[in-house]
Amino acid sequence: MSSGDDGARERRFRGVHAATYPDLLRFVQRRVPPSEAEDIVSTVFLTAWRRLDDVPEDARPWLFAVARRTMANQTRSWLRRQALDVRLVAQDEPAYGDGTVDAAARIDLDRAWRSLRPDDREVLALVAFDGLTAGQAATVLGCRRSTFVMRLSRARERLRAALEPAAVRPHALAVLKEQQS
Template identity: 45%
Template sequence: MPIHTEAELTDVYRAHYEDVLRFVRRRAHSMNVDDIVGETFLAAWRRRRELPAHPRPWLFGVARNVMLNADRSARRQSALVVHIRQATEAGCHETAIDATAQVDRRIDLVAAWQSLTPADQEVLALHVWEELKARDAAMVLGCTRAAYAMRLTRAKRRLASRVRPAAPASPDLSPTH
């Protein structure tokens, strides 16, 4: 979908600005969001003749590269943790006992999330928060669909292993000597 005029870029901007803004807000410090989004659309203008027919994943990939190039991965991780904590605080409206259990589960989830590598966090975020299909998420990460699917499977396993308490070994499955 090569862009030849400023009006065509304006159409792409209007169609995808909110998505790119949300994408960046989840990953970057709030002071840097506008700069990252601006750089993303500046790159779209500079590479306007190379834009794919469906530019949303491409824009996400550009935004991601802008963040990585600026060495903001630590701030992105902090912003995601804040987002999870805010969701925890906003989600407690049940009875006190249920609310306490829910908070405990969410605290466990926050701790599990923080223990993941930034790469695992990114793969899970593209799947859960951005709701990208495997093909599109792979484009964002610059890998094949199969590689993305494997990374997602492994990240899900690592997160699940950190959230679920380790089950005691069954006497029937214990090694005998």
């Protein structure tokens, strides 16, 4: 390999890193304890350097897919063979977002989210948290776009169903009060 090739390879790698590091760090932070995230991200970029010829122009989904495999393979005390799952904002952490979800709705969302299967949480998170398109998310999960769209649709149905009990709870409470009065 010529020095010119080396230079081009290095420039591309640095460019990919600069463009994707923040998103990749957030992707990993959503799925492992914060103290572990930088280790995982570092491993992903090592893999990207070794396989730079395989990294597509839209590098982010490819890197996310490598990160998922890396996290799944990394058995530390925090993982201990549990399925890879998406974390939530802890109750004592500041909630991000645009503030349109009030505290009560957030509790309902939190409860509904926790009731879902990890697979459903993952497809929802890829869109809602990671901001991927269906095609990009399909790349991350290693499935066809049509398959991802179907899985997303089903996950959203289950999310809505999980939110329903909370939605009807005020009505149920009113009925209970009527019965008590």
